Amino acid sequence: MLRYKWEDAVRFWNSKKGEDRERVQTRSRQKQKFTHTAGSKSFACVAETEELLSGQKFGRLQLFDITHRKKDGFPMTTEAAEIMMQAIIVEQIAQLKAEAASREAEVQRKYEELQLQLKAEAAARETEQSRKHDALQLQL
Structure with missing residues (x-):
């Protein structure tokens, strides 16, 4: 993975939108x-x-x-x-x-x-x- 893509991904994961998505995905996984x-x-x-x-x-x-x-x-x-x-x-x-x-x-x-x-x-x-x-x- 290119360095700039990795940095973008880390920024997204640490953003509010990324954290919200993680919560949704965690709930979805628990419902499986x-x-x-x-x-x-x-x-x-x-x-x-x-x-x-x-x-x-x-x-x-x-x-x-x-x-x-x-x-x-x-x-x-x-x-x-x-x-x-x-x-x-x-x-x-x-x-x-x-x-x-x-x-x-x-x-x-x-x-x-x-x-x-x-x-x-x-x-x-x-x-x-x-x-x-x-x-x-x-x-x-």
Whole structure:
């Protein structure tokens, strides 16, 4: 850092405006519910890095999981652990709903296929009956 920039920064920190900003930032930091492990990297950069490494898109909950774990793999706080558990449950529910919808669609498809098959068989029987009837009419 250049000397004149450093001196400007020190002057700002010691000014009334700088002290006011420090108080606001301290209060904001105290209000934070969760601390993250991303450091100075933005969450967007973390997400992009993870997406490049894994080759798949990351959602908000997955990004939360990545940025709120310690190096040993444990969550930063119990609140973060609770959110991660809720995220897992929500993901499982969504997966079950998707599977149920898929099964329902398959049942509907098979039902419609069976209806078409029954209609075709009924039409074939009707045609056969009509042919037999016409043959009997010719004999009389």
